[in-house]
Amino acid sequence: MAAREIVPGVDQLKALTHPVRVRMLGLLRVDGPATATTLATRLGINSGATSYHLRQLAQHGFIEDDESRGNGRERWWKAVHQATVTGESSVPDTPEGHETLDAYLQTVVTIYAQRLQEGIERRSSLPQEWREAFGLNDRVVRVTPAQATELEAQVNELIDGLEHDAVGEAVMFQFHVLPQPGPDQER
Template identity: 80%
Template sequence: MAAREIVPGVDQLKALTHPVRVRMLGILRVDGPATATTLATRLGINSGATSYHLRQLAQRGFIEDDESRGNGRERWWKAAHQMTVTGEDNVPDTPEGRETLDAYLQTVVTIYSQRLQEAIEERPLLPPEWREVFELNDRVVRLTPSQADHLKEQVSAIIQGFEEDSDGEPVMFQFHAYPMPGHLAIDQER
C-alpha cells in the first residue's frame, strides 16, 4: 500500500509544475497501477512523451515500479503516496521556493478547472441519483485566518473519515480556501 503523503521539496515540486505529470499522478492514485501505453491513451498523448513524464515522476519519488504486475515486456507504474502536501510551511522562503510553489499551484488550478469542466460535460450522462448530489457552490464567509484554518481542518477531518470506505464510487471534492480576490490585497495597499 502506498504511503499516506509526501511533502515535496523544491526540486520534487518542480516536477509537478507540468499538467501532464499532475494528471498522471492523479490517475495512478485514483485508478491504480498502469502502463505508459494505458496512460498515453487516457491522456491523449504519445507513449514516448508519457514515458518521459513517468521517468520524471519516478526520479522525484512520486511513482515507482509495480513489480507485482507485468510480463517483462510491460512496465507498470504505481503511485508511491496517496497525496501531495504543499504550502508555505513546506517550501523554503526563497525566490526559487516561492516561484516553484506558485508554478505548482497554477498547474493544480488548471487541472481542477479541467476536471470541473469534464464533470459538467458528463453530468447529463449520470444516473439520476448522482445528478441529484452533483453540486457547485461558492460561499463567502467572513473569517479570521485562525477561523479559516480551523474550518479547513474540520472539513479535511470529515472527508478523511470517508476515505476508509472503499465500496462507493470516486467522488471529487474541490475545497478551496482563500481570501476573496480584490479585498485583502486592496486593503494592504492603502
C-alpha cells in the first residue's frame, strides 16, 4: 500500500512541473500500477517519451517498480504516495523555492482546467443521475485566512471519510481556496 502523502522538496517539485508527469502520477495513483505502453496509450504520447517521464518520476521518489507484476519483458510502475502536499511552508523561503512552487501550481491548474473541459465534453453521455449530480460551483464568501484553512480541512475530512467506503463511481472533487481577484484585494 502506498504511503498517504509526500511533501516534496524543491528538486522533487521541479520534476512535477511537467504536465505529462503530473498526469502520469495521477493515473498511477487513481488507476493503480501500469506499464509505459498502457500509460502512453492513455495519454496519447509515444512510449519512448512515456518511459523517459516515468524514469524521472522514479528518480525523484514518486513511483517505483511494481515487482509483483510483469513477466520480465514488461516493466510495471506504481505510485509510492497517494497525494502530493505543497504550500508556502513546503518550500524554502527563497526565490527558487517560490518560483518552483509557482511553476508546479501552474502545471496543476492547467491539468485541472483540462479535466474540467473533459468532464463537460463527457457530460451529455452520462446517465441521468450523474448529469443531475454534475456540478460546478464558484461561491465567494468573505473569510479570514484561518477560516479558509479550517474550511478546507473540513472539506478534506469529509472526502477522506468517503474514501474508506470505496463504493460507486470514481468522482473528482476540485476544491480551490484563493482570494477572489478584483478591486477589493487591497482590504
